[in-house]
Amino acid sequence: MWNKVNLVGQIVICDKVLSAQIGFVSRRRGEQTLKGVEKLRNNLAHSQDIVTLDWEVILSLAENPENVIDALVGSNQT
Numbered sequence: 835m836w837n838k839v840n841l842v843g844q845i846v847i848c849d850k851v852l853s854a855q856i857g858f859v860s861r862r863r864g865e866q867t868l869k870g871v872e873k874l875r876n877n878l879a880h881s882q883d884i885v886t887l888d889w890e891v892i893l894s895l896a897e898n899p900e901n902v903i904d905a906l907v908g909s910n911q912t
Contacts, residue, residue, distance in 0.1 A: 839875075843868040867894065 846852045847864035858864035870891035877888055 840868070840872065843871070867891075871895065 843864075846856060847858065847861055847868065853861070853864055856864075858867065874888050874891045
């Protein structure tokens with residue numbers, strides 16, 4: 835499952851329009867976010883406690899989920 839999420843993430847990062855809609859100010863920022871999501875996923879999947887650094891990723895993802903969903907759904911409609 836993670837491989838599919840990672841693939842979608844890489845596609846979004848490489849697409850300037852999607853990246854902008856989601857709020858990535860740069861490709862590097864998108865890659866950093868994806869790495870943070872992967873780390874969070876690994877911690878949750880392996881029953882590790884949420885560490886302080888995970889909260890930054892959680893809050894970042896929670897800030898604008900509508901933008902992520904709208905960007906991904908909108909790209910499928912065109």
